[in-house]
Every structure is written in C-alpha cells, then in structure tokens.
Amino acid sequence: MELAGKVVVVTGGGSGIGEACSRRFAAAGAKVVVVDQHADRVSAVVAAITATGGSASGTAADIRLESGTVGAIAHARSAFGPVDLFFANAGIGVNGGEEVPDEDWLRIWEINLMAHVHAARALIPEWLERGSGYLVTTASAAALLTTLGSAPYAVTKSAALSFAEWISITYGDRGIGVSCLCPQGVVTRMTMGEDLLGAHSGEAGIAQLLAGGAMLQPADVAEVVYQTIVAERFLILPHPEVATYFQRKAADYDRWLAGMRRLRAQTTAEGI
Numbered sequence: 001m002e003l004a005g006k007v008v009v010v011t012g013g014g015s016g017i018g019e020a021c022s023r024r025f026a027a028a029g030a031k032v033v034v035v036d037q038h039a040d041r042v043s044a045v046v047a048a049i050t051a052t053g054g055s056a057s058g059t060a061a062d063i064r065l066e067s068g069t070v071g072a073i074a075h076a077r078s079a080f081g082p083v084d085l086f087f088a089n090a091g092i093g094v095n096g097g098e099e100v101p102d103e104d105w106l107r108i109w110e111i112n113l114m115a116h117v118h119a120a121r122a123l124i125p126e127w128l129e130r131g132s133g134y135l136v137t138t139a140s141a142a143a144l145l146t147t148l149g150s151a152p153y154a155v156t157k158s159a160a161l162s163f164a165e166w167i168s169i170t171y172g173d174r175g176i177g178v179s180c181l182c183p184q185g186v187v188t189r190m191t192m193g194e195d196l197l198g199a200h201s202g203e204a205g206i207a208q209l210l211a212g213g214a215m216l217q218p219a220d221v222a223e224v225v226y227q228t229i230v231a232e233r234f235l236i237l238p239h240p241e242v243a244t245y246f247q248r249k250a251a252d253y254d255r256w257l258a259g260m261r262r263l264r265a266q267t268t269a270e271g272i
C-alpha cells in the first residue's frame, strides 16, 4: 500500500518503534494519528511531525481497553477521515515463567494480543465494505523463535503472529492487507528496561528479551516497516537472519530446542 494521503493510526506511537514509524509514515505523506497512553509523548511526536511539514494528530488512550482502540479510531475519523491502515504496535514485556501472577499474564495478553483483536473487530467490517484496508501488527522475533526468560512475552507474541496470519488468510482475497513486524533487539525504552513489568526488569530484561541479534535503531526498523508495507509482504523482518533461524527451527525442532537450552545455560552462567 502506498501511504501518501492515507489515514494511518499507530499505537505506541509515543516512543521507540511506534514513534519512528509515525515519523516515517508522515514523511511518506500519510496523515498519522499517534496513539499512546502517555499524553506528553503523543504531543511531542505530533509536534515533531508537524514541525517538519507532516500531517499528524494525536490522542492519549489505553489500548489495553477495547474502548481505547475504538476511541482512537473515532479520533482518526474526525481528524482525517476513515482509517486506511492501523498499526497495532503498543506492547509490553513481563519477565518470568509459570510463576508470573495471573494479573500480569492477563495484562500482557490484553495489550500484546487483544488490542489487535479489538482493532480488527472495529475496522474489518468497514474495510470489507470499502474493499480495502491494511492491518499491521507488532509481534517480535520471539513469535517465530522464543524469548529466554519471558514466557508471557513469547506466548503473547506467538499469539499475535498467529492472529495476523489468520486475518491475512481469511480476508487477504477481499482487499485487506496484513503485515506482522518481528524484530529482534531495537534500542527503545522497552529494551532499556523503562517500560518492562516484572521482578527482573532493567538490564536483565534487555538481554532476555533479545536472545541475540544486533541492536537496531528505531529509524532503521521504521524504514523496513515502510518498505514492507509498500511491497505488501506479510513478514517484516528488520533482522533478516531471523528467517534462517525460523527455517532451522522448522527443519529440526528437537535440535533447535537443544540449541536454545544451551543458549539459556550460557546466558544464565554469564549472569545475563
């Protein structure tokens, strides 16, 4: 999808990947609606875009609630018109495994997956009627591989990828495009430990979230996101080597599991 003149909503648009994508989409001529739970971040990104001649509006919303997503879409409609592309990007991390309390499992499930369901529920009927629309979601390389040290993150990101696949298969022949972003490490507030929930947030969270791979800057990721949307390809892989790891996993699951156990033992021994 070419983005010039399109109405694009970006959740988590106040920071990191969402901020960089908001700027990139605006530079391509999109009318961008920046959505974040932090009003100050929303205002800063909108101001930066408009200062460079771009078109942007913003709204503070908690997309953990369905009303947050519905309200953001209503804001976009009144600011610029019907939404052409919705980027469900906001996400959080929670470190730990089966011992993580239910309330934290529920919170990450609602933000990392259910917000995508809510966006699809709100927009797919009108997109089917119009014969076009585009859903982009942010999962993670964790969806294709795993995340050492964080079961809630790995599980919810796998679910997000699965949902994006399902939407693409179900509606892809009726004018609806879908792409799913699956990066490894990107330098953002999340990887710096600022917005990571859980007992082991901070430095430990950084390495555990990444499980290897070069750290990219958000602007580099935004460029790959933009190019992949224009090309209308499903998987957005800013770290292309993830495709190779995924092929190896599919080719021999037990060998892959053994390799991941070795990696886990190594990172534990190094105190990461």
Ligand SMILES: NC(=O)c1ccc[n+]([C@@H]2O[C@H](COP(=O)([O-])OP(=O)(O)OC[C@H]3O[C@@H](n4cnc5c(N)ncnc54)[C@H](O)[C@@H]3O)[C@@H](O)[C@H]2O)c1
Binding pocket: 011, 012, 013, 014, 015, 016, 017, 018, 035, 036, 037, 038, 041, 061, 062, 063, 064, 089, 090, 091, 092, 093, 111, 138, 139, 140, 141, 182, 183, 184, 185, 186, 187, 188, 189, 190, 191, 195, 209
């Ligand atoms: N940084 C990485 O290494 C990395 C790797 C793979 C995937 N991701 C994913 O990329 C996405 C963006 O993360 P980021 O790294 O840019 O982090 P970030 O913390 O810089 O940005 C995330 C933004 O989402 C917002 N947000 C979180 N919960 C929200 C809610 N309930 N309602 C509204 N806004 C909310 C935060 O306020 C924040 O501004 C996430 O889904 C994350 O899981 C990040």
